[in-house]
Amino acid sequence: MTAPATVEIKDDIAIITMDDGKANAINPPMLEALHACLDQAEKDAKAVIITGREGRFSGGFDLKLMMSLPGHEVKALVDGGGGLALRLYTFPMPVIAACSGHAVAMGCFILLSCDIRVGTSGAFKIGANETAINMVLPIFASELVKARVADDYKTRSMIFAELFDPETAREAGYLDEVVAADTLLATARQAADSLKGLTGSSLTGNKLLLREATIATIKASLPDYSTPAARSR
Numbered sequence: 001m002t003a004p005a006t007v008e009i010k011d012d013i014a015i016i017t018m019d020d021g022k023a024n025a026i027n028p029p030m031l032e033a034l035h036a037c038l039d040q041a042e043k044d045a046k047a048v049i050i051t052g053r054e055g056r057f058s059g060g061f062d063l064k065l066m067m068s069l070p071g072h073e074v075k076a077l078v079d080g081g082g083g084l085a086l087r088l089y090t091f092p093m094p095v096i097a098a099c100s101g102h103a104v105a106m107g108c109f110i111l112l113s114c115d116i117r118v119g120t121s122g123a124f125k126i127g128a129n130e131t132a133i134n135m136v137l138p139i140f141a142s143e144l145v146k147a148r149v150a151d152d153y154k155t156r157s158m159i160f161a162e163l164f165d166p167e168t169a170r171e172a173g174y175l176d177e178v179v180a181a182d183t184l185l186a187t188a189r190q191a192a193d194s195l196k197g198l199t200g201s202s203l204t205g206n207k208l209l210l211r212e213a214t215i216a217t218i219k220a221s222l223p224d225y226s227t228p229a230a231r232s233r
Contacts, residue, residue, distance in 0.1 A: 003029075003033040003036075004018060004019065004020040004024070004029055004030045004033050005017065005018045005019070005030060005033035005034045005036075005037050006019075006033070006037065007036075007037035007040050007041060009040070009041070009044050009045050011193070012045055012046040012047065012196050013045060013046070013047050013048075013049060013189060013192045013193065013196060014037070014040065014041035014044070014045035014047070014048045014049070015049045015051065015185075015189075016034065016037040016038070016041070016048060016049065016050045016051070017051050017052070017053070018030065018034070018050070018051070018052045018053070018057070018058060019052065019053040021053075022056075023056060023058070023059030023060075023102075024052050024053065024056055024057065024058040024059060024107070025058070025059055025060070025061065025062035025063075025064075025065075026058060026060060026061045026062060026077075026081050026084075026106045026107075027061070027062035027065050027077065028077065028080070030062075031080045031081070031083075031084055034050075034084060035084070035087070038087060038088075038091070041093070042091075042092065042093075045093065045196075046093055046196035046197070046199040047093055047094045047095075047096065047192035047193070047195055047196035047199065048091065048093060048094070048095045048096065048192070049096045049097075049098055049185070049188045049189065049192055050088075050095065050096070050097055050098070050110070050114065051097070051098035051099075051100050051184075051185065051188070052099070052100045052101060052103075053100065053101075054100055054101065054181075055100065055101035055102070055122075055124070056100065056101045056102050057097075057099045057100050057101055057102060057103040057107050057110075057111070058102075058103060058104075058106060058107030058110060059102060059104050059105070059107055060104050060105025060106040060107050060108075060129075061077065061078070061081060061105060061106045062077075063133075065077075078138050079138075079222055079223055081106050081109070081138075081140070082138060082139070082140035082141075082218065082221065082222045083222060083223075084110070084113075085109050085110065085112075085113040085140050085141075085144065085218070086113075086140060086215070086218050086219065086222065088110065088113035088114055089113040089144070089211060089214075089215065089218075090204075090207065090208060090211070090215060092199070092203070092204040093196070093199040093203065094115050094116070094191075094192060094195040094196065094198065094199070094203070095113075095114045095115045095116075096114060096115065096116045096117075096118065096188045096191050096192050096195075097110065097111050097114035097116070097117040097118065097188075098118050098120075098184050098185055098187075098188035099111060099117060099118065099119035099120065099126070099166075099175060099184075100120055100181075100184060101120065101122065101124045102124050102125050102126070103119075103124075103125075103126045103127075103174070104125060104126070104127065104128075104129055104163065105128060105129055105130060106141075107126075108126055108127055108128055108174055109128070109140070109141045109144055111126070111174050111175070112144040112145065112147075112148045112149070112173075112174065113144060115195075115207075116176055116188075116191050116195075117174065117175045117176050117177075118175070118176065118177045118178075118179060118184060118187050118188050118191065119166045119169065119170065119174075119175040119177070119178045119179075119184075120166065120178070120179065120180070120181040120184045121166055121167070121178050121179065121180055121181070122166065122181065123165070124165065124166055125163040125164070125165070126163065126164050126165075126166065126169040126174050126175070127157055127161070127162060127163040127164050127169065127172075127174065128141065128145065128157055128158060128161065129161045129163060130161060131158075131159060131160065131161035132161035133161075137158060138221070139217065139218060139221035140218045140221060140222065142158060143214045143217050143218050144214070144218075145157055145158045146214070147211070147214045148173050148174075149172055149173045149174070150171065150172055150173040153171070153172035153173065156172075157172060166178045
């Protein structure tokens with residue numbers, strides 16, 4: 001069975017691709033695969049690019065699965081998403097998102113966890129739709145919105161569940177740049193190549209200092225995800 005996320009490392013850049021053949025839903029197999037890819041990146045790379053399949057970055061948590069789970073397992077899955085977001089947000093090297101299409105709910109929180117976000121132009125939706133589906137944002141998600149979404153868009157994003165096209169998502173703070181689909185990965189690689197020399201304790205230290213308050217609040221809301229087994233729950 002093909003893993004829903006794979007990694008290829010070339011020229012010190014790890015390209016992690018999510019592709020479950022569908023919506024790139026965040027569920028235990030996807031979390032396990034992404035953490036395995038990040039483990040390899042930590043060993044063998046100096047920068048990370050995370051992307052999705054054509055037209056789809058990630059549709060968020062696997063809602064069909066969540067509806068079938070008891071409450072404590074739903075919480076474990078959501079906490080697992082928070083653990084992934086926290087790992088990306090504190091990752092000890094530059095992390096670039098190459099947003100290949102729709103990025104909704106947990107998909108947009110992955111974007112907000114990355115250092116640089118390049119998106120592809122097109123008829124895609126990006127944002128947090130939790131209010132529209134009768135859900136309250138978990139702490140990790142609300143903290144990422146507070147930290148990275150532009151002030152004029154926070155209410156529209158977090159309370160009114162507005163989804164944005166890529167150009168508006170750039171204005172809102174979900175993306176830093178929007179490019180044509182055929183230049184997406186090349187643009188992300190260029191960013192990764194220009195930043196990979198910064199990998200080291202100074203980059204990590206300054207990343208943690210800049211994001212100190214947000215990281216502390218997210219950490220306080222989550223179980224201990226310091227072990228691979230716990231992270232992939």
